[in-house]
Amino acid sequence: xxxxxxxxxxxxxxxxxxxxxxxxxxxxxxxxxxxxxxxxxxxxxxxxxxxxxxxxxxxxxxxxxxxxxxxxxxxxxxxxxxxxxxxxxxxxxxxxxxxxxxxxxxxxxxxxxxxxxxxxxxxxxxxxxxxxxxxxxxxxxxxxxxxxxxxxxxxxxxxxxxxxxxxxxxxxxxxxxxxxxxxxxxxxxxxxxxxxxxxxxxxxxxxxxxxxxxxxxxxxxxxxxxxxxxxxxxxxxxxxxxxxxxxxxxxxxxxxxxxxxxxxxxxxxxxxxxxxxxxxxxxxxxxxxxxxxxxxxxxxxxxxxxxxxxxxxxxxxxxxxxxxxxxxxxxxxxxxxxxxxxxx
Ligand code: NAP
Ligand code: F7E
Numbered sequence: 001x002x003x004x005x006x007x008x009x010x011x012x013x014x015x016x017x018x019x020x021x022x023x024x025x026x027x028x029x030x031x032x033x034x035x036x037x038x039x040x041x042x043x044x045x046x047x048x049x050x051x052x053x054x055x056x057x058x059x060x061x062x063x064x065x066x067x068x069x070x071x072x073x074x075x076x077x078x079x080x081x082x083x084x085x086x087x088x089x090x091x092x093x094x095x096x097x098x099x100x101x102x103x104x105x106x107x108x109x110x111x112x113x114x115x116x117x118x119x120x121x122x123x124x125x126x127x128x129x130x131x132x133x134x135x136x137x138x139x140x141x142x143x144x145x146x147x148x149x150x151x152x153x154x155x156x157x158x159x160x161x162x163x164x165x166x167x168x169x170x171x172x173x174x175x176x177x178x179x180x181x182x183x184x185x186x187x188x189x190x191x192x193x194x195x196x197x198x199x200x201x202x203x204x205x206x207x208x209x210x211x212x213x214x215x216x217x218x219x220x221x222x223x224x225x226x227x228x229x230x231x232x233x234x235x236x237x238x239x240x241x242x243x244x245x246x247x248x249x250x251x252x253x254x255x256x257x258x259x260x261x262x263x264x265x266x267x268x269x270x271x272x273x274x275x276x277x278x279x280x281x282x283x284x285x286x287x288x289x290x291x292x293x294x295x296x297x298x299x300x301x302x303x304x305x306x307x308x309x310x311x312x313x314x315x316x317x318x319x320x321x322x323x324x325x326x327x328x329x330x331x332x333x334x335x336x337x338x339x340x341x342x343x344x
Pocket of ligand 2: 085086087088125126127128177178179180188189190191193210211212213214216217218252294295296299300
């Protein structure tokens with residue numbers, strides 16, 4: 001009999017890649033979406049699976065809603081991806097972020113516990129929990145030092161996931177995932193902001209890309225690789241926590257330069273700090289400018305993950321390199337503009 005999966009946050013980047021991955025494996029997939037006045041399934045449409053996922057309303061702030069959905073959909077596996085996932089916004093909306101990203105997970109786990117069925121549960125934890133990291137690279141044993149309301153909420157969610165495993169013997173896995181991107185990434189995140197911004201500059205639709213901290217370093221991988229790791233975590237004999245990462249780090253500045261090269265623009269830098277400018281060599285035009293409005297009250301300067309445990313125990317390894325990821329995103333945004341597709 002086909003396995004059943006319930007994905008919360010199915011309309012997000014990872015939700016779309018995971019739903020496609022599970023459908024290809026023969027799963028029956030229920031996708032949970034919060035009701036809005038405009039049901040935004042564009043990522044499922046772009047993946048060609050909008051009609052293959054059974055969509056159900058779910059508001060993660062509402063316990064009764066969650067309990068009914070878990071009872072009715074009778075999943076073998078739940079992938080809890082729903083979250084307010086934008087770190088910068090969490091400084092503006094710390095209470096809301098805590099309600100969704102922290103207590104929302106307790107609501108999900110309580111629903112699983114009360115249903116009393118052998119459901120396997122995946123929690124979308126994050127490298128942001130390492131924050132002001134105490135070692136490099138970071139692994140499952142690195143101490144946490146979260147630096148934003150988002151990261152603090154996710155740390156609560158991580159520990160409550162561990163706690164329900166230890167207290168009630170539930171199969172609950174926490175995936176500590178480093179940044180993973182794709183052409184379906186939200187436009188507010190730096191990678192997509194850069195690829196879309198530079199593609200617009202190339203097409204004459206934007207003059208200058210305004211950006212925040214160019215020195216920040218991240219471990220960026222491809223979302224399609226990371227959803228496979230989520231699935232692998234739920235196929236083990238025993239639930240555990242795993243880091244998924246590429247093991248490489250690059251600065252935001254590196255990302256901008258490489259995305260520019262993919263689009264035929266050589267970017268050179270002048271100035272420092274808030275006065276730094278990115279100049280296109282051929283035209284001599286300033287096309288990148290620092291805007292301190294995009295700085296965060298507390299920054300996570302460097303993240304780089306050690307995924308040795310996942311490689312050893314799950315047989316997981318990322319396949320798409322950093323340069324291929326940047327090229328995939330830049331070329332997709334450029335093509336969308338050239339073909340005058342709606343930019344979502
Ligand atoms: P995303 O694109 O922002 O998707 C998050 C989804 O959660 C969206 O579909 C959103 O619905 C939904 N959601 C938000 N609030 C909700 C609520 N109150 N009730 C129900 N659904 C709600 O994020 P992502 O990049 O796919 O990430 C998936 C998960 O992994 C998130 O939990 C994120 O925090 C975590 N994570 C991401 C990364 C990464 O690099 N991408 C790394 C580590 C961990 P709408 O579509 O209606 O907005
Ligand atoms: O920022 C810097 C910014 O917003 C990356 C989420 O998926 O990954 C993501 O969180 C870095 C930061 O992602 C701009 O200050 C510079 O240092 O793309 P981001 P994030 O904060 O790392 C983790 C793993 C998650 O769990 C989250 O859900 O880039 N940066 N200039 C900028 N960032 C943005 N957004 N915009 C800028 O203009």
